[in-house]
Amino acid sequence: MRNSSVNKTIAILFVVIILPIAIFTFFQLDNLKENEKSLADVQRQQLETIIFSINQYSDDVMKSLLLKLENIASIPSLSYSDLLKKYPGVDEVAIYRDLDESVEFLSQNSLIGREEVMEILSQNASTIQKLKEYKNVGFSKLEPFNGHSIKGENYNLLAFIIKDLQGLQSVCILFINSNIFIENFLAPTMQKLAADNYVITAYYSETDRIVFATDSTNEQSLQTMPMWLLPDHEIQVNLKRDSAAEVAKKRYHLNLLWTGILVAVLLLGFVVIIRNIKKEIQLAQLKSDFVSSVSHEIRTPLALINMFAETLMLNRVKDEQKKLEYYEIISKETSRLKNIVNKILNFSQLESKKRAYTFEMMTLDEVVKDTIGTYSYHLNDKGFDYEEKYNASDVKLSIDREAFMEAIINLVDNAMKYSEEVKRVEIETGKKDKEVFVKIKDYGIGITQKDQQMIFDKFFRVTKGELYKVPGAGLGLSITKNIIDGHAGNIKIESELGKGSTFIISLPIK
Numbered sequence: 001m002r003n004s005s006v007n008k009t010i011a012i013l014f015v016v017i018i019l020p021i022a023i024f025t026f027f028q029l030d031n032l033k034e035n036e037k038s039l040a041d042v043q044r045q046q047l048e049t050i051i052f053s054i055n056q057y058s059d060d061v062m063k064s065l066l067l068k069l070e071n072i073a074s075i076p077s078l079s080y081s082d083l084l085k086k087y088p089g090v091d092e093v094a095i096y097r098d099l100d101e102s103v104e105f106l107s108q109n110s111l112i113g114r115e116e117v118m119e120i121l122s123q124n125a126s127t128i129q130k131l132k133e134y135k136n137v138g139f140s141k142l143e144p145f146n147g148h149s150i151k152g153e154n155y156n157l158l159a160f161i162i163k164d165l166q167g168l169q170s171v172c173i174l175f176i177n178s179n180i181f182i183e184n185f186l187a188p189t190m191q192k193l194a195a196d197n198y199v200i201t202a203y204y205s206e207t208d209r210i211v212f213a214t215d216s217t218n219e220q221s222l223q224t225m226p227m228w229l230l231p232d233h234e235i236q237v238n239l240k241r242d243s244a245a246e247v248a249k250k251r252y253h254l255n256l257l258w259t260g261i262l263v264a265v266l267l268l269g270f271v272v273i274i275r276n277i278k279k280e281i282q283l284a285q286l287k288s289d290f291v292s293s294v295s296h297e298i299r300t301p302l303a304l305i306n307m308f309a310e311t312l313m314l315n316r317v318k319d320e321q322k323k324l325e326y327y328e329i330i331s332k333e334t335s336r337l338k339n340i341v342n343k344i345l346n347f348s349q350l351e352s353k354k355r356a357y358t359f360e361m362m363t364l365d366e367v368v369k370d371t372i373g374t375y376s377y378h379l380n381d382k383g384f385d386y387e388e389k390y391n392a393s394d395v396k397l398s399i400d401r402e403a404f405m406e407a408i409i410n411l412v413d414n415a416m417k418y419s420e421e422v423k424r425v426e427i428e429t430g431k432k433d434k435e436v437f438v439k440i441k442d443y444g445i446g447i448t449q450k451d452q453q454m455i456f457d458k459f460f461r462v463t464k465g466e467l468y469k470v471p472g473a474g475l476g477l478s479i480t481k482n483i484i485d486g487h488a489g490n491i492k493i494e495s496e497l498g499k500g501s502t503f504i505i506s507l508p509i510k
């Protein structure tokens with residue numbers, strides 16, 4: 001019954017606490033991951049746009065040259081050398097006319113000869129054919145050829161078709177010194193795009209040689225793409241500060257940490273709640289045990305008193321000796337009843353913290369001796385053999401005599417109640433360090449380690465085996481502990497199942 005209600009409560013709590021936590025955590029983690037991913041996507045798109053702009057810009061530069069060359073072809077009075085000066089990096093322009101198979105060089109720097117140009121043309125014949133077809137439909141396209149090493153320098157070749165006024169097509173090949181071109185044309189644009197946020201680097205892919213960089217960086221590259229017109233070069237973009245993805249990652253970890261802490265706190269709360277509920281249920285059970293055992297304890301002496309009083313009242317007993325015996329029983333049972341009622345009253349006083357102590361200066365020996373003296377009748381009566389050793393007569397302490405006696409009686413009473421074959425109680429007082437102590441030792445049934453932790457709890461009784469038959473309310477030790485606490489003292493137990501128990505009360509010497 002008790003277990004099933006605990007299990008039910010745990011199940012309900014599980015559904016209302018653990019399940020929502022699990023669902024919350026799952027969605028939270030999922031969300032965090034999603035956020036991180038979408039931020040990284042946005043970042044990637046941004047970087048791609050930057051590289052695209054640089055490529056687009058270099059395309060525009062070359063297209064503007066293409067237009068001018070076309071115009072020059074139609075207006076021959078324009079100076080080629082003046083035009084090429086405006087395009088640093090474009091070291092030579094070779095124009096091949098289909099009509100007369102002539103090759104014209106626009107600069108005077110004799111970078112390359114006719115044969116080499118013819119060779120390049122034949123190597124790229126199909127590309128040229130395609131470019132011509134584009135031109136025929138009015139589309140001016142630039143097409144890079146493979147890089148060429150000329151006079152020890154690496155040149156990028158760019159081809160396009162121009163048309164003169166008569167509609168005759170010529171193949172135009174630009175010989176571009178990529179270093180100079182990038183430094184002169186692309187560097188300013190790269191710098192502008194990089195601003196304060198990025199580091200943009202153009203480098204030669206084969207050797208990783210940097211041609212131009214807007215700043216130095218040792219960060220890992222975020223995005224790298226080849227250049228359209230200089231295919232053996234690449235543009236790389238790095239971030240100067242933490243990338244959005246990294247910021248997101250950091251936030252993700254922070255959120256993860258907080259989620260973890262939150263979940264841990266909730267779980268801890270869950271465990272604490274379960275423990276409290278278990279305790280409460282246990283207490284409720286102990287209380288109900290208490291009511292039934294107390295009722296039983298009260299009913300027995302009451303029945304005896306009632307029976308013997310009635311017998312005496314009806315004057316049925318003639319023998320004086322018998323009468324005396326009956327009076328004795330009535331008196332004994334009344335004092336048992338008184339004890340039970342006192343215990344309950346004391347306990348309720350302690351519970352409501354109403355019990356006020358009246359301390360007086362006395363030795364521990366005095367009060368213990370007194371207690372055993374008044375209790376010796378019971379010990380003898382029950383056939384107990386007891387031994388007293390007193391070694392604490394020289395220290396006076398402030399003690400509430402009545403309360404302290406009650407504490408000792410509870411212990412001696414238990415020693416008697418929970419002894420079976422060996423009916424022996426040893427009482428010893430002494431001094432140790434800055435304390436005086438009193439030990440009450442029995443050779444009774446003993447208490448398991450597990451139960452030892454709980455015997456000072458109110459209403460707790462060891463309920464295993466035959467023990468339950470011993471009358472009691474589970475209050476004696478709880479009252480004793482309260483009294484000892486009220487004296488700023490300490491009570492502990494040393495016990496072994498089947499061998500006996502020793503209760504040790506110690507009080508500080510002030």
Ligand code: ADP
Pocket residue numbers: 410414415417418442444445446447455460461462463467471472473474475476477478501
């Ligand atoms: P009770 O009225 O049941 O004796 P107590 O609070 O005095 O209540 O003791 C609590 C429980 O501790 C007892 O029910 C008993 O199981 C155990 N106990 C107390 N004293 C002893 C002892 N000297 N030997 C064995 N068990 C003991």
